[in-house]
Amino acid sequence: MALPIYASPAERVWYYAFRFICAMIFLFLIAPILIVIPLSFNAEPYFTFTEKMLSFDPTGYSMRWYDLLLTHPNLPTDVPRDSSWWAMVWKDAAWVNAAKNSVIVGFFATILATFLGTLAALGLSRPEMPYRRAIMAILISPMIVPVIIITLGLFFFYSSIEVNKWGVPYLGVIMAHATLGIPFVIITVTATLSGFDHSLTRASASLGASPSTTFFKVIMPLITPGMVSGALFAFVTSFDEVVVVLFVGANDEQTIPRQMWNGIREAISPAILSVATILVIVSISLLATVELLRRRSERLRGVTPH
Amino acid sequence: MADVSASGPILLTTADGRPLKEALARAQGQAKRRAFMLVLPLLLFIVITFLWPIAQVLHQSAYNPKFSDNMPKIGAWFAANPIGTEPDEAAYAALAEDLKAAAAAKTVAVAGERVNYEMPGTRSLFTAGGRKAKTLEPPFKEAVLAMDAKWGDPALWGVMRQVSSAYTTDFYLAAVDLERDPDGAIVQVPENERVYVNLFLRTFAMSAAITVICLILGFPVAFLLSVLPMRYSNLLMILVLLPFWTSLLVRTTAWMVLLQGQGVVNSLLVWAGILSDDGRLEMINNLTGTVIAMTHILLPFMILPLYSVMRPIPPSYVRAARSLGATSWTAFRRVYLPQTIPGIGAGGLLVFILSVGYYITPALVGGASGQLISNLIAFHVNKSNNWSLAAALATILLAAIMLLYWLYDKLVGIDKLKLG
Structure with a gap:
């Protein structure tokens, strides 16, 4: 949108004012996320920039809050950091265990959501699918219904079937997280399939391919980008989910968000900011992956960005 | 052939x-x-x-069987005698036997809890009654009343009749600040106990405010993204998508850090001389903090649908309007804006639906004045242990959201939902 030559002076002023307003809104969007990164290196336990930080004095910065993530009240602090120390950290440090739990729950929830969601999206995008709209509305609704209501339902349901006594760790949380992730998988995979040329499958069949060959050699490569970005959405949903874990998770099922939640409610320390920084870096890399996949998918399907 | x-x-x-x-x-x-x-x-x-x-x-x-399951005999007496019957010796005998049985099964506190929901302060009456129930001898009426004269209160008998059936609408009444008086008529609860209707109204008003703010902030950004050449708008889009992908707790934490009394925003304002050092603004743990943080969190949900509607609008329409003599304001208002209505509807409904059910952000930065209905549902599950009331509040919220969801499906179509 270049400024046209016939623009009046008022329009010229508005043109630059508009850009300034937009820049401010972008700042509003992005600044809170970026501000936690430098603050997490604060040497003092404050949430604001100290004099030393502002004058870029190296002593104003430290890694102490990152170091705190690796420690535990029961771990000795004065031992040399050799392999046995790292083994102890891996086994006992609260944040490390929370990270392990988050990854386990996220992994299984993602597998479940992606498998079931992709299968359903394949059915839903067929033109002959009966009650398509109604079923789609039901399958998307876990995204719309407030998570507190879903959690309340699961709380009643799990306590009636006593899922915590089944001996399968994380089962209840994994099923709940898969449910929350499914709408994302459905939306992304059906979007990939929306431009899908059904004559490709017929062509493949007419050339003698069995249905399974057609699926793996023709359909799969085309829907993989949508599937992977749906899976990433599902993983992020699970990785970020706190309400379900708080209400239906067993006491030892501490995940990163739950640990953060407890940390924020009790005494917020800059250690939370160092976790936040790590999570921001994780989300930047996930966003980059999804963006690359989207471009690849558009290239494969021959859809040019408009 | x-x-x-x-x-x-x-x-x-x-x-x-x-x-x-x-x-x-x-x-x-x-x-x-x-x-x-x-x-x-x-x-x-x-x-x-x-x-x-x-x-x-x-x-x-x-459905709440806490009382009816544990006190079956008194339930049978209520079933046999119509409303208004004075509790006689048989009624007190049933009560005494129920108290004995419930005390033996250690469920008398559960039954008392159910009565306590309707008539605060009666839980201890039941637990005390359970402890002394073994010593009760006929005639039961005198014995029970000797135990505690409160057992003769007609209001208590009215409540016991009411809770003696497991299926009830009491919790819905409670969820909209109504109750039954001893005669069974529905009346409003005393003024100082009215909580829920106001909370529903506050939740909806706050969601509406957040939706409007998101629209005001999202519209210019979506417009800019839609008119810039693709390579610039893709770059700027990252600034919208990064918050979308960042953990909710991270974003809430970031706002807590920014808005605190000693936080970055206040310090900046003090440094710039706008505020004095002891005049720091209170922006966290209240309504303001909740609105700011939720606007930030939900803004991408407004920008993305708006953008997907604005991108395909050909710029030649506005140019045609200008060449026919419209001022730029008229061209915007009469030509451009009507074409963006589907995007405004989609984004607005999405943001509104999501904010009505928000739990995490109000719980962390809401303080006392920024609590929403979800927080009260959680309170009744965790703290007050009144699951049925939590469920009734959740059902009312769910009904409102389903209505909006249905509207969204009618107006926008659920299969048009896109992410990124």
Whole structure:
């Protein structure tokens, strides 16, 4: 949108004012996320920039809050950091265990959501699918219904079937997280399939391919980008989910968000900011992956960005 | 092949002699079943982990057997005698036997809790009654009243009659600040106990405010993104998508850090001389903090639908309007804005629906004045242990959201939902 030559002076002023307003809104969007990164290196336990930080004095910065993530009240602090120390950290440090739990729950929830969601999206995008709209509305609704209501339902349901006594760790949380992730998988995979040329499958069949060959050699490569970005959405949903874990998770099922939640409610320390920084870096890399996949998918399907 | 020269309707058949119509119906039926079989596993999964739990919420909201299961004899007496019957010796005998049985089964506190929901302060009456129930001897009326004269209170008997049936609408009444008086008529609760209607109103008003702020902030950004060349707008889009992908807790934490009394925003304002050092603004743990943080969190949900509607609008329409003599404001208002209505509707409904049910952000930065209905549902599950009231509040919220969701599906179409 270049400024046209016939623009009046008022329009010229508005043109630059508009850009300034937009820049401010972008700042509003992005600044809170970026501000936690430098603050997490604060040497003092404050949430604001100290004099030393502002004058870029190296002593104003430290890694102490990152170091705190690796420690535990029961771990000795004065031992040399050799392999046995790292083994102890891996086994006992609260944040490390929370990270392990988050990854386990996220992994299984993602597998479940992606498998079931992709299968359903394949059915839903067929033109002959009966009650398509109604079923789609039901399958998307876990995204719309407030998570507190879903959690309340699961709380009643799990306590009636006593899922915590089944001996399968994380089962209840994994099923709940898969449910929350499914709408994302459905939306992304059906979007990939929306431009899908059904004559490709017929062509493949007419050339003698069995249905399974057609699926793996023709359909799969085309829907993989949508599937992977749906899976990433599902993983992020699970990785970020706190309400379900708080209400239906067993006491030892501490995940990163739950640990953060407890940390924020009790005494917020800059250690939370160092976790936040790590999570921001994780989300930047996930966003980059999804963006690359989207471009690849558009290239494969021959859809040019408009 | 059918004989073309023959008279009468021509029956088309397939190569193996079956009527074509039947064969086609069969093939289509098969294709339908095949498509449905692909969706079936997920549908079953959703029924188990989503629809059935929601059904349990609905059930719990109208069903509470805490009293009726543990005090069956008094329930039978209520069933046999109409409202207004003075409790006689038989009634007190039933009460005494129920108290004895419940005390033996250690459930008398549970039954008392149910009565306590309707009539605060009665839980201790029941637990004390349970402890002394063993010593009760006929005549029961005198014995029970000697234990505690409060047992003779007609209001208590009215409440006990009310809770003696497991299926009840009491919790819905409580959820909209109503109650039953001893005669069974529905009245408003005393003014100082009215909580829920105001909270619902506050939740909806706050969501509406957040939606409007998101629209005001999102519209210019979406417009800019839609008119810039693709390579610039893709770059700027990252600034919208990064918050979208960042953990909710991270964003809430970031706002807590920014808005605190000693936080970055206040320090900046003090440094710039706008505020004095002891005049720092209170922006966290209140309504302001909740609105700011939630606006930030939900803004991408407004920008993305707006952008996807604005991008395909050809710029030539506005240029045509200008060349026909419209001022730039008229061209915007009469030509451009009407074309963006679908995006405004989609984004607005999405933001509103999401903010009505928000829990995490209000719980962390809401303080006392920024609590929403979700926080009270959580309170009743965790703290006050009144699951049925939580379920009734959740059902009312769910009904409101389903209505909006249905509206969204009608206006926008649920299959038009796009992410990024």
